Amino acid sequence: MKILVAIKRVVDHNVRIRVRPDGSGVETTGVRMSMNPFCKHAVEAAVQLSEAGHGDEIVVVSIGPKAANDVILTALAMGAHRGLLIETDAALETLAIAKLLAKVVDEETPDLVLLGKQAVDDDSNHVGQMLAALTNRPQATFASEIKVVGQGLEVTREIDSGRETLALPLPAIVTADLRLNTPRNAALPQVMKARSKPLAVRPVAEFGVDVAPRLVIETISPPPERVAGKTVASVTELAGIIATDLSTMEAL
Amino acid sequence: MSVLLIADVDQGALAPATARVLSAVAGLGPVDVLVLGDDADAAAAEAANLVGTARVLVAKGPVAVDADSDAIVALSSGYHFVVQSAGSVGRDRMPRVAARLDVMPVTDIIQILAPNRFVRPIYAGNALETVRDDQPIHVLTIRASAFRAAATGNAAPVERLDLSMQSAVRLIATHRTPSDTPDLATAQVVVGGGVALGSAENFQLVEKLAKKLGAAIGATRAAVDAGFAPNDWQVGQTGKIIAPDLYIAIGISGALQHLAGIQGAKKIIAINTDPEAPLVKLADVALIGDLFDIVPKLTAELERLGVKR
Ligand SMILES: Cc1cc2nc3c(=O)[nH]c(=O)nc-3n(C[C@H](O)[C@H](O)[C@H](O)COP(=O)(O)OP(=O)(O)OC[C@H]3O[C@@H](n4cnc5c(N)ncnc54)[C@H](O)[C@@H]3O)c2cc1C
Numbered sequence: 001m002k003i004l005v006a007i008k009r010v011v012d013h014n015v016r017i018r019v020r021p022d023g024s025g026v027e028t029t030g031v032r033m034s035m036n037p038f039c040k041h042a043v044e045a046a047v048q049l050s051e052a053g054h055g056d057e058i059v060v061v062s063i064g065p066k067a068a069n070d071v072i073l074t075a076l077a078m079g080a081h082r083g084l085l086i087e088t089d090a091a092l093e094t095l096a097i098a099k100l101l102a103k104v105v106d107e108e109t110p111d112l113v114l115l116g117k118q119a120v121d122d123d124s125n126h127v128g129q130m131l132a133a134l135t136n137r138p139q140a141t142f143a144s145e146i147k148v149v150g151q152g153l154e155v156t157r158e159i160d161s162g163r164e165t166l167a168l169p170l171p172a173i174v175t176a177d178l179r180l181n182t183p184r185n186a187a188l189p190q191v192m193k194a195r196s197k198p199l200a201v202r203p204v205a206e207f208g209v210d211v212a213p214r215l216v217i218e219t220i221s222p223p224p225e226r227v228a229g230k231t232v233a234s235v236t237e238l239a240g241i242i243a244t245d246l247s248t249m250e251a252l
Numbered sequence: 253m254s255v256l257l258i259a260d261v262d263q264g265a266l267a268p269a270t271a272r273v274l275s276a277v278a279g280l281g282p283v284d285v286l287v288l289g290d291d292a293d294a295a296a297a298e299a300a301n302l303v304g305t306a307r308v309l310v311a312k313g314p315v316a317v318d319a320d321s322d323a324i325v326a327l328s329s330g331y332h333f334v335v336q337s338a339g340s341v342g343r344d345r346m347p348r349v350a351a352r353l354d355v356m357p358v359t360d361i362i363q364i365l366a367p368n369r370f371v372r373p374i375y376a377g378n379a380l381e382t383v384r385d386d387q388p389i390h391v392l393t394i395r396a397s398a399f400r401a402a403a404t405g406n407a408a409p410v411e412r413l414d415l416s417m418q419s420a421v422r423l424i425a426t427h428r429t430p431s432d433t434p435d436l437a438t439a440q441v442v443v444g445g446g447v448a449l450g451s452a453e454n455f456q457l458v459e460k461l462a463k464k465l466g467a468a469i470g471a472t473r474a475a476v477d478a479g480f481a482p483n484d485w486q487v488g489q490t491g492k493i494i495a496p497d498l499y500i501a502i503g504i505s506g507a508l509q510h511l512a513g514i515q516g517a518k519k520i521i522a523i524n525t526d527p528e529a530p531l532v533k534l535a536d537v538a539l540i541g542d543l544f545d546i547v548p549k550l551t552a553e554l555e556r557l558g559v560k561r
Contacts, residue, residue: 011375013509016378016508017375017378017379019378019379026374026375026379093356094347094356095350095351095354095355095356098351117490118490120375120376120489121374121375122374122375122381123360123373123374123375123376123489124347124359125343125347125359126347126350126357126359127347129317129344129345129346129347129348129351130347130348130350130351131351132318132348133321133347133348133349133350133351133352134351138318138419138420138421139317139318139344139348139421140421141343141344142340142344144483154424156425156427157340158340158483158484159340159341159484160262160339160340160341160437160484160492161262161263161426161428161429161484162426162427162428162429162482162483162484163426163427163483163484164423164425164426164427165423165424165425165426165427166421166422166423166424167421167422167424168420168421168422169420177490178473178477178490179476179477179483213356214355214356214385214387215356215358215383215384215385215387216383216384216386217381217382217383218369218382218383218384219381219382220374220379220380220381220382221379221380221382222378222379222380223373223377223378223379223380223515226520226534227534228533228534228535229520229535229536229537229538230536230537230538231527231537231538231539231540232537232538232539233539234539235539235546235549235550235553236553238521238523238537238539238546238550239550239553239554239557239559240557241521241537242465242498242500242521242550242554242559243554243557243559245497245498245519246441246465246498246559246561249440249441249497249498250497
């Protein structure tokens with residue numbers, strides 16, 4: 001089968017971000033960027049499916065500035081075959097991203113589209129579900145296991161009450177959770193080889209999608225800060241505090 | 253300005269999140285609560301009892317988001333707001349509903365400033381975004397932990413709908429975590445354990461203390477990944493968001509992805525060997541020491557004090 005993986009370049013998850021004092025956003029200049037962790041799990045899942053004989057071709061697509069080439073190269077080094085950068089310097093809303101990806105799905109007709117369940121910058125957790133809606137495909141979000149069974153998939157999802165397993169026909173959309181796999185670090189020869197794999201760069205305008213924002217971001221502010229409390233010296237003291245807290249807690 | 257609120261139903265009962273989302277949106281207009289599922293009668297009765305419910309709409313059928321999101325889209329033409337909690341079901345469903353309506357959703361809302369202005373956390377809660385949504389219909393998910401529950405004592409009418417729902421997806425297995433502890437996302441007291449517990453057996457130290465306090469149990473991703481705790485106990489950016497009155501964190505370092513889930517906690521107590529751990533630094537009360545020594549003693553001491561909930 002043919003697999004399309006959509007990936008996003010974000011502020012690295014280890015960076016402690018700084019909110020700009022004027023409320024205009026989060027400082028991203030001079031900050032370490034990398035592939036969104038959830039997207040890495042999606043790429044790894046595609047490569048593992050391919051290694052197990054289920055993926056003839058893996059195409060990775062990213063939407064973002066020229067620098068997003070980096071994360072595409074990372075995915076190519078991990079084992080994807082071909083890349084596409086849809087270039088834009090604008091921060092697009094998830095609905096616009098999903099519409100652009102739907103165009104790519106029209107062109108590429110993949111059997112499976114894999115995405116990360118959320119991006120660690122805007123924490124939206126939208127795009128896979130929206131793409132499924134726009135392409136009329138079934139969805140399995142928050143996947144912790146993907147099995148190819150007959151002509152379809154069995155996907156185990158992490159949900160609020162535990163886990164559930166869905167059977168879904170292809171073509172389908174699956175979004176990756178963190179326990180799906182352990183993403184590989186590509187070795188140097190793979191990194192070198194990635195540079196010779198095809199990587200197309202196309203401007204957003206080529207896709208004929210209205211990407212104008214629907215929402216207005218008024219401000220971005222830091223959350224209220226917690227101040228350090230006190231250290232207690234003994235278990236007895238701590239138990240006393242807990243007992244008092246419980247007895248004064250409002251019954252809900 | 254009318255609201256369609258999609259209820260969270262778990263094993264036939266109304267999940268605690270729904271009463272909280274109802275109180276969050278009740279100021280936006282009359283709220284119709286939609287209860288979906290094959291086994292929805294008890295949940296519908298509970299929803300009818302919540303103050304703020306104008307009508308309960310019951311639609312029977314298999315719950316699968318590819319099918320029911322189309323049914324919700326068909327129903328939404330009479331509403332200005334289509335809303336659900338930001339639990340795993342709402343997160344799965346509402347973006348699909350929004351895209352079908354060609355609407356950009358606003359999700360994980362923690363504050364409603366005006367009918368078209370909302371606050372949501374980004375970057376694992378390290379920044380708060382205030383957004384204005386002037387679309388004709390608003391598709392929203394709300395973090396239940398940020399709001400109080402609606403009161404009971406209503407008797408809203410219950411109406412049956414016949415929505416045709418055809419799904420391409422088949423549910424073939426569920427793996428529930430058996431538990432007699434309170435719902436984690438809405439619990440008033442939570443005891444959380446980290447990877448320092450070392451094993452699933454040792455994690456029972458956390459569970460015993462939680463039981464003593466009538467608390468829900470939380471865990472870090474590292475503890476879940478190691479197999480010490482089930483995935484639905486994970487608290488954080490990718491797990492559940494909690495806002496208890498009291499959170500007791502045992503052997504948890506306080507990585508920013510974990511902190512993302514506990515920012516709404518009123519009081520935090522940390523038990524850790526490391527006085528420099530980030531969680532110790534922002535806890536209201538910290539006890540520095542070995543959890544294997546402290547936690548059994550603490551449970552016994554609370555027992556001695558006759559603490560009961
Ligand atoms: C994309 C992404 C998403 C993530 N999402 C989440 C999430 O949702 N939730 C989450 O929790 N994590 C999440 N993580 C993981 C997170 O970054 C941390 O790795 C994790 O929270 C650490 O868990 P921990 O505190 O149990 O372990 P550690 O960080 O290893 O901390 C263990 C702590 O135990 C203390 N300790 C050790 N021995 C003892 C003892 N005997 N007595 C007392 N204290 C002791 C140590 O001093 C230390 O502070 C995510 C990571 C990524 C990259």
